[in-house]
Every structure is written in structure tokens, then in C-alpha cells.
Amino acid sequence: MFRICLFGSLSIASEGAPSEAVAIAGRCASLLAYLALGRGRYFSRSELLASLWPERSSSSTAGSFNTALWRLRRLVEQPPLKHGDLIVCDRRGAIGLNGPAAVWLDVDEFERLVTPGLSHAPERLSDADIEGLRRGVAMYTSDILLDVTDDWALREREKHRRSYLNALGRLVQLATIRRDYAEGIRHAQAILDSDALREDVHRDLMQLFVLSGQRAQALRQFEHCRELLRRELAIQPMRETMTLYQSIAQSAIGNEPAAAPWTAPNVSAYAVPLPTQPVYPSMTADEGMRAYGLIDAARRHLATADSQLQLSLQFLER
8 A cells, every 4th residue: 555644744655664654845745745635536737737837837837747747656656566556647648646556645544533523513422433533633743735835735734724623622522521621621722732813712721721620720821812812913802701711810819619510612601792782772961971980890890800810820829
């Protein structure tokens, strides 16, 4: 069996000797990766040229393509493989990685492992589905084709990255349902390692820290989230995040539970619903002044909550 690995940089190996993987770079790597991701299809030469050599002039691309294809065949179709065992042409001259030799592709295996676990509700997953999610995320050591910057490679990279993040998110849900908070924390942190600005995941991580008895760490997570949002996007945390933070900070000072037990991330209990229409649209002047007073009091309350964070951190670190 011929093995092709796309996670990180492209490499190839023969069955029985995976430790002798050979890295491939340049146009040969792009051509092999494009054919591998489209296995089962045949691509016309004009389609391959448009995707892999878009910046070249038409006079030079045909020669460059033929040279890359010749070099690729020499790299991959070595004994015991023969010419045409991997890369074949149909009657119209279209090219595909559809030869008789068996091919194993790491991203295909990754998708095979995680798809069942993402296709059904968490409570309907079997142990085999859950194990597939775990094995799939363990395979994902890096984004695919890091050395290739063509548009098609960027699209494929983002597609598989979304599958990876979705698989991690499902594992966070499952760990929370099973009250395995340490595993949930590990998977949530893995999501943030790939996408640090996911505010919903920061909230899930804060909740998991509280449920695992790490209230001070939950408060630190809020500060980390707020700083990231301020530095990268110049925005403040969402209302749901502030409400969760205030609940945790108040419970730390008052030595009360931070939140009721819950069974899945993103519980709606932490959200504060907004009114769907104006309240008392015909306010008098006195009523308007009282409303402004309430708004001002709310602002002071938020400022007080910020100071309570520092107090709670000092209290918990003694």
C-alpha cells in the first residue's frame, strides 16, 4: 500500500516502511496533493494548470506541468510499483490518482474517524463513535499542506481544520455530560490553541474550571479572554461572558456555588435575554430621569464587578 500524509508537510511512504517517509516539496508536492484530495476523479490538464500554475504564462505552463508530472511519476512509482500503478490517464488525457495500487491518505482516515461522531446527537453516540473522535483529533498533528499557499490548498486546509475543531467541540460536550471535567478542559484548551478568539469556548472553559473546583483559574481565564479581545479585535466580552464572570466572582467572595450543575457547554441559563420591544415608550420626564439613574447604577455595578475580580483572586490565592 502506498501512504500519503498531508498533515504538516506532504510526505510519502510504502507500506511496511512508514519510518522511511520521504518529504516532497514544490510543484511535485502540489500536484500529488491535488490528485490525492481528488481521488476517484480525473482532472483535465487545463484544470490542473489553472489551479497549480495560475501565475505562469500559457507558453511556459505546459512544459512546466509535463516536467512536474514526469518527476512525480519517478518519485512515487518506484519498484515494486510500475508506471501507471498510481497515476493514470483516461482516454481523453485527463489525469487522476486512480491506478490499481492501494493508496492510504491520512486526511481520508481522519474524516472516516470523526464523521460518525459528528453526524448524531451526543447522547446517541456509541463507544466506537467516541473512540473515533479521540483517534481522529490525535491524528491531527498540524494543519494540512503548510508549505502550499495556493488558493485550493487554503480551502482544503480550512475545511479539515473545521472538522478538527468540530470534533474537539463534540468531545468537550461528551466530557461535560460524563462529568469528566479534566478531559473537557483539555479539549477546550486545544480548540483555543487553534482559534484563540472563540469567546464561546472561553466561557465553556470557565464553566469547566468551576465544575472541577478551580474557581480562581476560571477568573483568570476571563481575564485572558478579555485581554485577547481587547488586543486583537478592540472589543469587550459579550454579555453572556460578563454575566458568567460576575456570577463566579460573586460566588468566590460570598463562598457560594458559582452555578447550578449543568450537562453541556453553552447553557442558556447564563444568557441574559434582551427585550424584544421598547418598555414604556411614553415615559414622562421624571420617569426618564429615574431610568437614566438605573442605567448609571448598572454601570457602577459593572465597575464594582471588575474590582471584585481582583479581590477574589487575592482571596483564593491565600
